[in-house]
Amino acid sequence: MKSDHPIHLTEVSRAFSTYTTLVILKMMMMSFITAFFRGLRGAFENPEDIADTRREEKFRQMRSHPDVERMRRCHQNDLENIIPFVLIGLMYCMTAPHLQSAEIHFRIFMVARICHTVAYVCALPQPSRVLTWLVGVLVTFSMAYRVLKRTFHL
Amino acid sequence: MKSDHPIHLTEVSRAFSTYTTLVILKMMMMSFITAFFRGLRGAFENPEDIADTRREEKFRQMRSHPDVERMRRCHQNDLENIIPFVLIGLMYCMTAPHLQSAEIHFRIFMVARICHTVAYVCALPQPSRVLTWLVGVLVTFSMAYRVLKRTFHL
Amino acid sequence: MKSDHPIHLTEVSRAFSTYTTLVILKMMMMSFITAFFRGLRGAFENPEDIADTRREEKFRQMRSHPDVERMRRCHQNDLENIIPFVLIGLMYCMTAPHLQSAEIHFRIFMVARICHTVAYVCALPQPSRVLTWLVGVLVTFSMAYRVLKRTFHL
Numbered sequence: 477m478k479s480d481h482p483i484h485l486t487e488v489s490r491a492f493s494t495y496t497t498l499v500i501l502k503m504m505m506m507s508f509i510t511a512f513f514r515g516l517r518g519a520f521e522n523p524e525d526i527a528d529t530r531r532e533e534k535f536r537q538m539r540s541h542p543d544v545e546r547m548r549r550c551h552q553n554d555l556e557n558i559i560p561f562v563l564i565g566l567m568y569c570m571t572a573p574h575l576q577s578a579e580i581h582f583r584i585f586m587v588a589r590i591c592h593t594v595a596y597v598c599a600l601p602q603p604s605r606v607l608t609w610l611v612g613v614l615v616t617f618s619m620a621y622r623v624l625k626r627t628f629h630l
Numbered sequence: 631m632k633s634d635h636p637i638h639l640t641e642v643s644r645a646f647s648t649y650t651t652l653v654i655l656k657m658m659m660m661s662f663i664t665a666f667f668r669g670l671r672g673a674f675e676n677p678e679d680i681a682d683t684r685r686e687e688k689f690r691q692m693r694s695h696p697d698v699e700r701m702r703r704c705h706q707n708d709l710e711n712i713i714p715f716v717l718i719g720l721m722y723c724m725t726a727p728h729l730q731s732a733e734i735h736f737r738i739f740m741v742a743r744i745c746h747t748v749a750y751v752c753a754l755p756q757p758s759r760v761l762t763w764l765v766g767v768l769v770t771f772s773m774a775y776r777v778l779k780r781t782f783h784l
Numbered sequence: 785m786k787s788d789h790p791i792h793l794t795e796v797s798r799a800f801s802t803y804t805t806l807v808i809l810k811m812m813m814m815s816f817i818t819a820f821f822r823g824l825r826g827a828f829e830n831p832e833d834i835a836d837t838r839r840e841e842k843f844r845q846m847r848s849h850p851d852v853e854r855m856r857r858c859h860q861n862d863l864e865n866i867i868p869f870v871l872i873g874l875m876y877c878m879t880a881p882h883l884q885s886a887e888i889h890f891r892i893f894m895v896a897r898i899c900h901t902v903a904y905v906c907a908l909p910q911p912s913r914v915l916t917w918l919v920g921v922l923v924t925f926s927m928a929y930r931v932l933k934r935t936f937h938l
Contacts, residue, residue: 485724485781493721493781497774500714504767507710521703524756549829555709555863556815560808562717563870567801570793602832613812620805627793627801639878639935647875647935651928654868658921661864675857678910709863716871 495582506551517541550596568619571626585615642732649736660705671695704750722773725780739769803890814859825849858904876927879934893923
């Protein structure tokens with residue numbers, strides 16, 4: 477078991493791995509939610525995905541539905557925000573931040589993105605969604621600031 | 631040549647780099663395939679991309695085409711699945727897995743994603759596409775499980 | 785301050801962190817530009833985002849606008865090109881390239897992507913956009929070539 481263990485994994489890297497993996501899994505869950513709503517609403521993009529073989533039924537289900545589009549947009553927003561967080565977070569870990577400081581960044585980001593998904597999926601009244609989105613962006617900006625301050629080399 | 635060589639690159643990192651680079655290049659190929667179909671079908675999104683300068687011809691080619699949209703969706707699916715694989719894979723490598731175990735993960739993922747692209751681009755009958763997609767997702771979940779088990783720090 | 789500093793951060797990693805962070809921040813800026821144009825053009829995707837509470841006004845603003853769609857496409861192009869650059873660049877850094885060689889890659893990529901955004905947002909006549917896009921792709925291919933040459937392990 478010892479030999480199997482990583483050698484130079486700091487506590488910050490461990491926290492980063494845990495939070496990042498959880499937040500990426502959350503992002504991947506959007507695929508399942510979208511697929512569920514596609515089936516529920518009978519709204520497909522690919523003709524081969526429609527089980528019903530009657531031609532007019534295929535034609536009828538080749539459509540978009542507001543619920544499906546909402547899940548797509550939520551997934552897209554995750555791609556546009558979670559991936560930058562993970563990539564900048566990776567470099568942030570290399571700047572050897574204090575563990576508590578790193579934990580605060582990761583925790584706020586994870587909670588903000590979960591709240592963002594709830595606000596998006598349930599179409600909660602604004603500014604709930606825009607605020608949760610902004611918190612995530614500001615966490616990423618804060619990590620980016622430290623990375624630039626510590627590693628600046630143009 | 632020696633001095634140029636990386637120092638602490640394990641065999642797992644080498645395998646990861648190779649498979650990841652290949653699978654990202656595959657993803658980038660989708661841009662070229664989409665551009666090819668845009669030209670072939672005369673379906674553009676930007677007016678400045680249409681070579682024909684006649685106004686009515688520009689208007690006619692500012693449209694969508696099912697083949698182009700299919701390539702776009704395949705590219706989007708790559709973004710939604712290959713990037714999580716690479717990011718979680720990076721942390722998976724830091725948990726020092728056995729080389730054979732890592733190779734199995736990387737190989738299955740690469741083969742699954744290539745088959746997924748073929749199934750999507752050629753519109754093969756289901757469940758070919760959904761199964762190849764699921765195999766890729768399960769490989770990523772398996773790596774995420776190990777990362778969480780080894781590094782858990784909330 | 786010393787204890788806070790990263791230990792084995794090479795000059796190449798520092799350059800990579802700086803350029804990558806800047807280019808990811810540029811990508812994240814697209815969200816703000818899109819939001820700005822949504823407000824300016826009165827074109828929204830979510831009913832809850834429309835401040836006006838009159839029903840017919842909500843219906844009227846639930847639409848797409850060419851300017852908003854252009855910003856979306858520019859953002860999407862960033863996702864499709866900047867993320868592969870960062871991921872392959874990460875592995876490129878692990879192959880211990882010469883600092884000058886790495887700097888040339890990173891600089892050309894950053895300049896190309898900034899020019900690409902200007903060409904896209906301002907709808908400059910082609911081939912400005914396609915050339916700047918191609919330069920970015922070729923930089924990523926060049927790094928991928930080195931990664932595959934140095935780490936090949938299938």
